[in-house]
Amino acid sequence: MIEFKDVKKVFQSNKQQIEALTGINLKVEQGDIYGVIGYSGAGKSTLIRMVNLLERPSEGAVLVNGINLASLKPSKLRQEKKKIGMIFQHFNLLNSKTVFDNIAMPLVLSRTPKTKIKARVSELLKFVGLADKAKNYPDQLSGGQKQRIGIARALATNPSILLCDEATSALDPQTTSEVLQLLKKINAEYNITILLITHEMSVIREICNKVAVMEYGKVVENGSVFNIFSNPQSTIAKNFVRTVIHDEVPKSILNELHASKKSIWKINFIGTSSGRPLLSTLAKKFDVDISVLSANISEIQDTPFGNLIVDVTGEQDEITKAYQFAKDENVSLQEVVADGQ
Numbered sequence: 001m002i003e004f005k006d007v008k009k010v011f012q013s014n015k016q017q018i019e020a021l022t023g024i025n026l027k028v029e030q031g032d033i034y035g036v037i038g039y040s041g042a043g044k045s046t047l048i049r050m051v052n053l054l055e056r057p058s059e060g061a062v063l064v065n066g067i068n069l070a071s072l073k074p075s076k077l078r079q080e081k082k083k084i085g086m087i088f089q090h091f092n093l094l095n096s097k098t099v100f101d102n103i104a105m106p107l108v109l110s111r112t113p114k115t116k117i118k119a120r121v122s123e124l125l126k127f128v129g130l131a132d133k134a135k136n137y138p139d140q141l142s143g144g145q146k147q148r149i150g151i152a153r154a155l156a157t158n159p160s161i162l163l164c165d166e167a168t169s170a171l172d173p174q175t176t177s178e179v180l181q182l183l184k185k186i187n188a189e190y191n192i193t194i195l196l197i198t199h200e201m202s203v204i205r206e207i208c209n210k211v212a213v214m215e216y217g218k219v220v221e222n223g224s225v226f227n228i229f230s231n232p233q234s235t236i237a238k239n240f241v242r243t244v245i246h247d248e249v250p251k252s253i254l255n256e257l258h259a260s261k262k263s264i265w266k267i268n269f270i271g272t273s274s275g276r277p278l279l280s281t282l283a284k285k286f287d288v289d290i291s292v293l294s295a296n297i298s299e300i301q302d303t304p305f306g307n308l309i310v311d312v313t314g315e316q317d318e319i320t321k322a323y324q325f326a327k328d329e330n331v332s333l334q335e336v337v338a339d340g341q
């Protein structure tokens with residue numbers, strides 16, 4: 001659906017060369033909500049702007065539905081671009097035009113008959129929940145309402161792809177959540193493929209099925225959201241995951257435990273094993289005491305994902321046996337600190 005093949009981008013700025021993308025290979029499948037996350041300057045906007053040719057690759061190719069847009073003549077390009085909608089962090093609405101006219105703009109540009117425009121804009125306003133705002137001006141709307149209008153405008157030409165460049169970064173958490181739910185609905189009801197970029201891992205967790213982590217113009221890690229969240233490999237992916245899944249042992253606890261005869265374990269439960277009473281089984285089967293330091297269960301891609309941090313006390317050989325037993329259960333287990341060794 002969208003394929004990046006060895007895409008490189010070099011910007012010339014004041015005789016300086018900036019390598020914004022240094023060889024991107026990525027495949028977004030039909031129906032995906034694909035998130036690209038990275039810190040500021042990673043190259044995310046440059047990447048997403050390649051899809052609708054707001055930027056052209058210096059090397060490599062971007063294929064949209066199998067077509068390399070960069071090779072098309074202007075008239076064919078216009079036609080293909082209608083299949084790609086885009087929304088922006090600062091909404092990019094025209095303040096001098098009404099909400100109705102903002103949404104109608106892409107249809108006016110493609111010379112759609114007036115009656116059709118009216119019907120389509122009304123339908124879109126209803127879909128984004130702002131049927132009563134047709135005659136208002138953007139300045140009279142809240143941030144969340146402005147982004148809904150941005151979304152309605154992006155959908156006007158019935159695109160098959162929606163690009164979102166930090167679409168919720170200017171919104172408060174509650175409004176962010178509402179806009180994300182709207183994007184999810186668009187994906188589900190219209191089967192529109194969504195490529196979104198963000199610097200917030202909570203956005204990825206809330207709606208994406210796949211994620212790519214970008215750093216210095218490269219994709220350092222990508223895969224299903226569940227796999228990246230439950231088992232991040234790169235330092236940057238771990239840092240991003242840590243912003244939403246808190247499974248670090250606080251330093252004060254580590255210091256306190258330094259002198260004691262305890263072992264700290266991190267346990268990750270995945271899927272149906274979340275509910276298994278592992279801790280009570282361990283406490284019954286072995287001569288150990290287990291206390292929970294922190295426990296958290298979240299849902300990623302409709303699958304429960306639990307993190308437990310526990311400390312285990314007892315004789316070392318009982319702790320070892322309990323550890324072996326737990327390892328054979330359907331959990332991921334990691335010993336953080338084992339003192340007295």
Ligand SMILES: Nc1ncnc2c1ncn2[C@@H]1O[C@H](COP(=O)(O)OP(=O)(O)O)[C@@H](O)[C@H]1O
Nearest residue numbers: 011013018020039040041042043044045046047
């Ligand atoms: N038009 C441009 N001219 C020169 N440099 C640019 C241009 N656009 C982006 N860059 C540079 O490319 C790098 C990646 O930018 P960008 O894609 O905007 O990153 P992100 O969206 O991840 O913050 C940055 O170093 C930025 O300064």
Ligand SMILES: [Mg+2]
Nearest residue numbers: 044045046166
């Ligand atoms: Mg950006």
